[in-house]
Amino acid sequence: MLHANKSASLHLLTGTALSHGVAPGERLSSLETDIEERTPLQSAVIHLKNRHNLLIKTCNAAFILLASLLIGLSIAFLTRFILLWPGSELQHKFDEYHALFQVLGSNQTISDHLAVLTREPHVAGTPENFATAEYVLSTFQKYKLSAYYTDYNVLVSYPLDRKLSLTQPNGSVLNLSLKEEALAEDSYTQSKEVIPAFHAYAPSGNISADVVYVNYGREEDFKKLKELGVDVNGTIVIARYGKLYRGDIVDNAAKAGALAAILYSDPQDYAENGTHGYYPQSKWLPSSGIQRGTTFQGVGDPLTPGWPSTSYAERLDSTSSEAHLPKIPSLPISSSDARPILVALNGSIAPPEWHGGLDVPTYRVGRGAGRLHFSYTANLTRVPIRNVYAAIKGFEEPDRYVLLGNHRDAWTFGAVDPSSGTAALLELSHRLSKLVDHGWRPRRTILLCSWDAEEFGLVGSTEWVEQNLDLLSARAVAYINVDCAVAGLGFFAAATPQLDDLLQKITKKVQDPDSPHKTIYDSWLASGGGSFPLIGRFYDHSSDYTAFVQHVGVPAIDFYFGADYPVYHSLYDNYNWMKKFGDPCFQRHVAGTSTVWGLLALELADNLLLPFSYVTYSTELQAYVKTVEEQLLAAKAPHDVTVAPLNFALSKFQSAAVKISQEAEDLKHLVSNKRTINDQLLLAERAFLDVDGLRRKPWFKHLVYGPLRNHSGPLSFPGILDALADAVAPGSPQNWAVIQHEIWRVSRVIIRAALVLQGELN
Structure with a gap:
């Protein structure tokens, strides 16, 4: 269950009390009955007349009260909707809060958190790791966030x-x-x-x-x-x-x-x-x-x-x-x-x-x-493990969740992996709590997650996702993962494609901590040497985004500073190494990780319309289909093995992506149907799941992104490419029918995604 951040809520409306009663100078007819003496019949008639008049007046008063209430409620709802228009005062207020968030970071606070988290080695299931869980929980509570935990036995x-x-x-x-x-x-x-x-x-x-x-x-x-x-x-x-x-x-x-x-x-x-x-x-x-x-x-x-x-x-x-x-x-x-x-x-x-x-x-x-x-x-x-959470409840859509996660357990001290991310998560929670103190509430619920036992195989996050599968399927907006937040120079990121534009937008807002005259986006773009920054995809299962993307179909982002670092999972991944080589001044933790992480969450939680671009997704899918076609030609596949179903499905998806993009543009100036269109944007990623999952790994349901047996090749459509690898392997029977079946499976989920984006029954 998600809990509210504080008992106070964002007050959007002002109301005027309305009074209802007897008009000045009006008298009740019953007071007139003693003017003169009447016969019993006259008295009975007058009594009935008075009762009738009283009933009429009571009904009139009730009608006036009801009408007044309806008018008041209508005004309240209209006022609320007007305030929620993107160009309105409230939307401008959100922008002000987001700008405030950027200047609230503290290098010293992050350094202090990291020093505490890395004081002792803390492998999952040990008392030392439970101590880190207690530290995260107490820190959330110190920042007046609604914090709780769940335990599993693994x-x-x-x-x-x-x-x-x-x-x-x-x-x-x-x-x-x-x-x-x-x-x-x-x-x-x-x-x-x-x-x-x-x-x-x-x-x-x-x-x-x-x-x-x-x-x-x-x-x-x-x-x-x-x-x-x-x-x-x-x-x-x-x-x-x-x-x-x-x-x-x-x-x-x-x-x-x-x-x-x-x-x-x-x-x-x-x-x-x-x-x-x-x-x-x-x-x-x-x-x-x-x-x-x-x-x-x-x-x-x-x-x-x-x-x-x-x-x-x-x-x-x-x-x-x-x-x-x-x-x-x-x-x-x-x-x-x-x-x-x-x-x-x-x-x-x-x-x-x-x-x-x-x-x-x-x-x-x-x-x-x-x-x-x-x-x-x-x-x-078997040992107990503990996940820790903090929730900031949304004021308008509390049942829509923007999730941020990092794991807490480490093989040794884990200054980079994962405590740099945990320190950033705690700093982020502090900054969000300061926004709350200034009157901010997110439109949608933000949930901060500290996972346990990731090092053993993504255990804590996976168990929680499996326990909350149905609610996450219906309500999760996106998951933003940070594991090894800072290991050195350079920004690296992966995402599901509908979040590419958002990721680029946010990195353009944040100064590169290592280049004062550049944004993170500028340096990221230059490092790839192309016209667009290199954004990875979720083809493996190396961090806690796995269950969200590949089992539930939740859009996700994963990012970090510094490529693979040499002391990974060793005794030397400690606070001293971080202080000397990883991030001596902790500016990458603050400007890079905490700020980018927080701004991504704020955009996803506060925007009237979800900032998803499925036109970008369709372009990406088009490239994947082309790769499959090239692979089939290289393998000299028979002519009856064709990508035609994929091309047909892709045409449907592209049309739906353009249509919903235009509808979203039109809705920027309207308030109707935003919940409907947001649900279409939110649920489209789920459509890429297949109930049977990948052939050899059925737990992995996503047919666009999932683990491949051979990572040296293309990194999409794992079912198709694994079947192709089987067909061309020396000594194996060339089962081209399996490849065609996998092509049909992928084409079906792409069409399903198109139907979700259309938002109409076929």
């Missing part, structure tokens, strides 16, 4: 024991440290509370085997090994991080027959080959740095796929295939521990592009002569 895993040793070619055994180095210059790194590096949900195992180097562990890397005559079956593979989600690396290894997987951060990818030094002298990952993370292939609680993990929920057995837990053990290690393993390998010299930045004679693929002994014991257990 499956997680922690490491109990880890051992890795290498039998070298000379027969000696080297025990690898599996530890990150404590630094004298950084007190955070000396903490005894940091969880040992591990992969969440990795199963226990005790294995001794030859080793094979598999580069980034992509499908094409395993294919290359096969071409080189290297048998991966029965080995332990070693792969470097950098191009693929770690869970996909482990899954690819398992499919190739590997018994276990070791992942490390190569200096080429995380330290500029060591040419610029290492933290704490520079921002780069030290050789002992280790990237933790989950290897879960699903989203949400593994034991409740598709439904919320409440205390009374049905739960799968952890061994069920539906839980999508990894099949083989895995472990992350440092580049310093990876080096002797790679030195010990025989076999062919790896292809040139497989060579990294380690100081080794050469990169070889194996297998042998070194042999690894791998032992890992996991504690797979």
Whole structure:
């Protein structure tokens, strides 16, 4: 349930009290009955006449009262509507509030929040992370926002024991440290509370085997090994991080027959080959740095796929295939521990592009002569987690929700991931509370969300979305996600296409924190080198936007400052690193993240008409259809495999997009039908969902944006492109009918979206 921000409300109207009664000088007829003596009959007649007169007067008074009330209400409603016209005093007042919001930020407040949030490591399910939940809740309450929380009980895993040793070619055994180095210059790194590096949900195992180097562990890397005559079956593979989600690396290894997987951060990818030094002298990952993370292939609680993990929920057995837990053990290690393993390998010299930045004679693929002994014991257990929320209730459309979210749990201190976003969320909540103190209320409800257990697989946000699925489907306007809010220079963003124009509009209003004479938009545009800034799409499931976009069909934006940062998920992602390298003056947190985030929310919450552009969406879909056509030509698909259904659907969508765009333009000067047209704009994204979902991942319902098995190709229409990849894979049957079926499925959802935009039954 959403709660009001404060008991006070925005007073739009003034009223005049109306009095009703007896007119001056008027007397009731009953007072005349004692003037003279009357016969009983005369008295009875006079009594009936008086009753009749009294009834008439009472009816007249009631009619006057009712008419007055109706007139008063009509005036009130007309006044309310007039005040809500875009050019009216109230709309100007909204603009003033939005301008005020921009100057309310505080670098020091954000810095203070970040220092508190990163005081201790806080992995999901631990007391330290519950302390961060309490801090967020109490901060919301301190700012006088209506705050509350929900708990779920979910499956997680922690490491109990880890051992890795290498039998070298000379027969000696080297025990690898599996530890990150404590630094004298950084007190955070000396903490005894940091969880040992591990992969969440990795199963226990005790294995001794030859080793094979598999580069980034992509499908094409395993294919290359096969071409080189290297048998991966029965080995332990070693792969470097950098191009693929770690869970996909482990899954690819398992499919190739590997018994276990070791992942490390190569200096080429995380330290500029060591040419610029290492933290704490520079921002780069030290050789002992280790990237933790989950290897879960699903989203949400593994034991409740598709439904919320409440205390009374049905739960799968952890061994069920539906839980999508990894099949083989895995472990992350440092580049310093990876080096002797790679030195010990025989076999062919790896292809040139497989060579990294380690100081080794050469990169070889194996297998042998070194042999690894791998032992890992996991504690797979259920724990409580906590999401925290703050609501500012809308005065006109309280049942329409603009949602802002960031996760709170971290593998270590998490100064960048995710506490930079949490600090920005708290600063944003403070600024919104100040607007409330100045008399502002949003037209629609704003909900601030602090998610838990994101690092294990988007667990907190997914469970909440699954629990509130129907209300979100009907009422959610948009979701704006910030995860790693600030990691360095440069603005990066992804969005569903109807929000592209809004994103560009807002970034044109905010000064670039690193370029005083430019807006964020100016720098963003220049970084892409084109006429439009590069806006990503939601083709993966790497943050909390996933359940909103790909399961419910809610329009969304995700943005951050700084590309991939080298100390990701390591001991060194702490407040000192942020203070020295990520954002020394915290201006990116304030000007970049908190301000952009807040202005996006204010536009979505306060505008009379939702700022959605489906003409932009239709242009994007047109490009996707063209890509599919090109892919089919390249694959030499039969002539009866055609994109004609997509082109037909797209023509319908384009017409509907232009029509609703014109209607929205016309409604800028009117007040009728705004709820109707807003509902059409809000619900169109839902139409891209298919009840059966993607073929191999049915939880993912969106047929335009969803996870692809091979991320190196185009990033739209995942069902079509995965079917095409299957058809052209060596040795697989070329099932072109499946591709055509997927084309028909996508064409159907595009037509459905067009019908929603039209707003009329077909």
